[in-house]
Amino acid sequence: MRINDVILRTVVRFVVFIILTLAIYLFFAGHYSPGGGFIGGLVIASAFVLLYLTFDIEKVQQGIPVDFKKVAALGVFLAVGTGFGSVLFGADFLTQTAQKFHIPLLGDKELGTVMIFELGVALTVVGVVMTIIVSIAEGDGD
Amino acid sequence: MTIHFAIIFPLLMAALIPFIYKAFTKVKIGWFVLLAPVTVFILLARLIPLISSGETQTHTYEWIPSLGINFTTYLDGLSMIFGLLISGVGALVVLYSIFYLSTKEALHNFYCYLLLFMGAMLGVVFSDNLMVLYAFWELTSVSSFLLIAFWHHRRASKAGARKSMLITVTGGIAMLAGFIMLHAMTDTFSIRAMIAQAPSLVEHTLFIPAMICVLLGAFTKSAQFPFHIWLPDAMEAPTPVSAYLHSATMVKAGIYVVARLTPLFAYDLTWFWTVMIVGLITLFWGSFNAVKQTDLKALLAFSTVSQLGLIMSLLGIGSLAFHVDIDATAIIYTQAAFAALFHLINHSTFKGALFMMVGIIDHEAGTRDIRRLGGLMTIMPATFTIAVIGSMSMAGLPPFNGFLSKEMFFTSALHIAEADVLSRASATALVPVIAWIASVFTFIYCMIIVVKTFFGTTEKLPQDRKIHEAPLGMLISPFVLVFFVIAIFFFPNVLATYILAPAMVSIYPGLASMQEMTPHVYAWHGFNTELIMTLGVVLLGFVLYRTLAVWRRIYNTLPAQFTLNHVFNRVLSEGENVSSFVTKLYMTSSLRHYSLYIYVFLIVIIGGYFIVNDAFRFSMANNAEIHVYEVLLVFMMAVAAVAMLFVQSRVTATVLNGVIGFGISIFFVIFRAPDLALTQLIVESVTTVLFLLCFTYLPAWKPEKSSRREKTTNAFIALFVGALVVLVSLSVLHFNEFKTISSFFENAYELAGGKNIVNTILGDFRAFDTMLEVVVLCIAGIGVYTMIKFRMRKGDDRHEN
Structure with a gap:
């Protein structure tokens, strides 16, 4: 049986970009307003889930040729790595620091190591959620 | 710093081996590996003059100073002996293994494990901190496990590896408990600091338990009765490993610990009795059982057990020096410890040579079963020379180093029999008798090694290959060892002055001067009792060897179910049964049961806490x-x-x-x-x-078929959990058992630079939790992935348990 899902397919093409933009906003906004690495990662993952629901697995994997297991591993590496990074500078494990920078076009912004940590969290969430969903979906269910 | 380098260097090499193996495929990597022991040996040898003048070297690298755990190395006479043995025998064994192992073997694994062991063993003998010592101690067990199981396709290798691991690690954990008790008594982990407080510790209630725990570790590692059963099974390892770990170095770690801690524990006579009696039993039992072996390596294994018992009992006798006044009588007992160290070195030389000899025979003839060997004397004259010299030294005959230390052993045994410092002097009268009987058996098995292998006819030898003398490369190492066997006999006092004397000060700090405690070793000491005992050993040994066929059947008198191996296997299988029974009681593979356990624990622990503390208090007024x-x-x-x-x-x-x-x-x-x-x-x-x-x-949705009683129980548990959560959430508003943490959140911007307090908690205040959660999440993801990708199909029988 073929489901008529023209509307879904058409809408998803646009909506996914909106969702991903939201995810990136949430990720950067996290320090001062609602958002953060975890929620950002979840939103990205949900955008991908939407893609997988709408199109078949092969097609999505052509579009996003990423091994999600590696994404998760990279995320854990970043999260744990920031912990050890502070040790290298003589501070306690997982000490976070921040510095104000002037970035052209964006103005004065604060950049902190917590950002790397949050990026690690986000990547792990995306990687793990997608690994679980894709591997369960790929198994033939016998 | 030198000593730190000596420990780290082999470990670094071990890490590099896989890369070297890949980079140089044409050259045997053994030559690279040889660099490690040779470097360490030269480094240590350069320090001999310093150590023999009575100096010591110590260097601390702070590791966990808050817990008193520092990587402190301490070089003194005792650790020098072991360091030289580890690196010296190590170099010879690596050289030998280059020719022994073919390039088809997984050489990178072999040398990686071997270097790992070398570094760990050097760590054991040079560490002054008990916790660091323990870490290295377990690392030697692990590397020994890996080396025994090197040919892991063989069933016996795996079984032997498991057995050695179980026994030595069990002992190791007991020893850890002992070390922690020592820490509780002395408030330090440094051995030297402990020894300084030793006399005042005897009265402490933990003194005897700590001693027993430490001895358990030492006895399991040094294959003392009744823990010796792992050593014969460990002979499944490649022969270079047997020569290195299981005769020259690792099994002597227990002896090292006993010698090192003698000045700490010897103040109580329990130490003397335990160490001496266990040593004597091991000495006798090992030599008695060696005679019945038909596999040359198993024979050597039991002989090692027996010789380790000899050294152990000598250390026991030596500890008596702490109970007599410091005068001539004390020197009698310190001589026993001197003999122990002397025999330790001698044993490494002749036993290492013998193991390499057996390796050569195994390599060339394809068997090491004495029932299939014979007449090799004319075919392999060089190997025969090694065997004769090694065996005669082991049997305690002149002109070889074994004779000297064996005579000193008899001297000490005779002294202890006459000792009047003990209340139970009559019991010690047995010591020379046991020593003598064990020596007779030692003589018999030495005869067996030489005669059964090299004399007689060549008929029984495997006929499928042309047997010839070993290549020169394999002969170098055993000949170097055999050279020492003879050289030490002729110049024992060189060894005594430069190597043994400083070690005596390590065992008896401040008891007497180095010169007083170092006896002059004579090859000819007159026609005394010791010499008569040796003559008796030779005579009776020869007679018993000729009549072996007659009395051999006494070995069958002990029924199989009473042997230690049987007991060990029984304990193991019963342990497996009990644990699998207990596990199956609650691991029902039903998710519903598992959630039930969680909820019941939640009710009991959280609910219990709130009831005990009377914390269920709330009012609706402020809601x-x-x-x-x-x-x-x-x-x-x-x-x-x-x-x-x-x-x-x-x-x-x-x-x-x-x-x-x-x-x-x-x-x-x-x-x-x-x-x-x-x-x-x-x-x-x-x-x-x-x-x-x-x-x-999931299978089709079926209505559940649980009984009414089960359903009611579940309903009650569900209600309880619900009620508990409601009550707890109402109560937390009025809960003031702990300090509030709201000040953190109110000042989040100053403390963590963020205005979103949820994220400052996640990323800063409780970042450690978040980090671990991320790790757990990743592990869960990998778990799901592997469960789906590698799950067992229907009809598969490759399950692990």
């Missing part, structure tokens, strides 16, 4: 007003929850579950927690997809 829409929302969620119990399909249940989840997120919105609401919404969507995906794997 905010309840709005109508809130009531409606709760009502909707409650209906969905109850309805879930009665629906007939999984999809409906999932949708109802979703209703509850979305209800919660609406509450988050109402209570102004936008990020929680957002998270809840997305989690809810993603889990719904997951649920639907998982349904393809």
Whole structure:
């Protein structure tokens, strides 16, 4: 049986970009307003889930040729790595620091190591959620 | 610093071996490996003059100073002996292994493990800190396990590796307990600091338990009765490993610990009795059992057990020096410890040579079963020379070093028999008798090694190959060792002055001067009792060897179910049965049962805590007003929850579950927690997809068939959990057992530089939790992935348990 899902397919093409933009906003906004690495990662993952629901697995994997297991591993590496990074500078494990920078076009912004940590969290969430969903979906269910 | 380098260098090499192996495929990597022991040996040899003048070297690298755990190395006479043995014999063994192992073997694994062992063993003998010593100690057990199981396709190798691991690690854990008790008594982990306080510790209640625990570790490692059973099975390892770990170095770690801690524990006579008696039993039992072996390596293994017992009993006798006045009588007992160290070196030389000899025979003839060997004297004259010199030294005959230390052993045994410092002098009268009987058996098995292998006819030899003398490369190492066997006999006092004398000060700090405690070793000491004992050993040994066929049957008198191996296997299989029975009691593979355990524990622990502390206190007075829409929302969620119990399909249940989840997120919105609401919404969507995906794997939905009683119990537990959660959430507002943490959140911007306090908690205040959660999440993801990708298909029988 073929489901008529023209509307879904058409809408998803646009909506996914909106969702991903939201995810990136949430990720950067996290320090001062609602958002953060975890929620950002979840939103990205949900955008991908939407893609997988709408199109078949092969097609999505052509579009996003990423091994999600590696994404998760990279995320854990970043999260744990920031912990050890502070040790290298003589501070306690997982000490976070921040510095104000002037970035052209964006103005004065604060950049902190917590950002790397949050990026690690986000990547792990995306990687793990997608690994679980894709591997369960790929198994033939016998 | 030198000593730190000596420990780290082999470990670094071990890490580099895989890369070297890949880079140089043409050259045997053994030549690279040889660099490590040779470097360490030269480094240590350069320090001999310093150490023999009575100096010591110590260097501390701070590791965990807050716990008193520092990587402190301490070089003195005792550790020098072991360091030289480890690196010297190590170099010879590596050289020998280059020719022994073919390039088809997994050489990178072999040398990686071997270097790992070398570094760990050097760590054991040079560490002054007991915790560091323990870490290296276990590392030697692990590397020994890996080396025994080197030919892991063989069943016997795996079994032998497991046995040695179980026994030595059990002892190691006992020793750790002992070390912790010592720490509790002395408040330090440094051995030297402990020894300084030693006399005052004897009265402490933990003194005897600590001693027993430490001895357990030493006895299991040094294969003392009744823990010796792992050593013969460890002979499944390649012969260079047997020569190195299981005769020259690792099995002597226990002896090292006993010698090192003698000045700490010897103040109590229990130490003397335990160490001496266990040593004597091991000495006798090992030599007695060696005679019945037909495998040359097994024979050498039992002989090693016996010789280790000899050294151990000598250390026991030596510890008596702490109980007599410091005068001539004390020197009698310190001589026993001197003999122990002397024999330790001698044993490494002749036993190493013998193991290499057996390796050569195994390599060339293809068997090491004495029933299939014979007449090799003319075919392999060089190997024969090694065997004769090694065996005669082991039997205690002149002109070889074994004779000297054996005579000193007899001297000490005779002294202890006459000792009047003991209340139970009559018991010690047996010591020379046991020593003598054990020596007779030692003589017999030495005869067996030489005669059964090299004399007689060549008929029984395997006929499928042309047997010839070993290549020169394999002969170098045993000949170097045999050279020492003879050289030490002729110049024993060189060794005594430069190597043994400083070690005596390590065992008896401050007891007497180095010169006083170092006896002059004579090859000819007159026609005394010791010499008569040796002559008796030779005569009776020869007679018993000729009549071996007659009395051999006494070995069959002990029924199989009383042997130590049988007991060990029995304990192991019973242990497996009991643990699998206990595990199956609660691991029912039913998720419902598992959630039940969690909930029951929740009720008992959380509920129990609140009841005990009388913390269920709340008032509704300060609560905010309840709005109508809130009531409606709760009502909707409650209906969905109850309805879930009665629906007939999984999809409906999932949708109802979703209703509850979305209800919660609406509450988050109402209570102004936008990020929680957002998270809840997305989690809810993603889990719904997951649920639907998982349904393809699940069997058809069936009505459950549990009894009424079970259902009632479950209902009660559910109600209790619900009630508990409600009560706890009401009570927390009035709970003031702990300091509040709100000051952190109020000052989040100053403390963590963020205005979103949820994220400052996640990323800064509780970042450690978040980091571990991320790790756990990743592990769970890998778990799901492997379960799906590598799951067992129907009809597969490759399950692990």
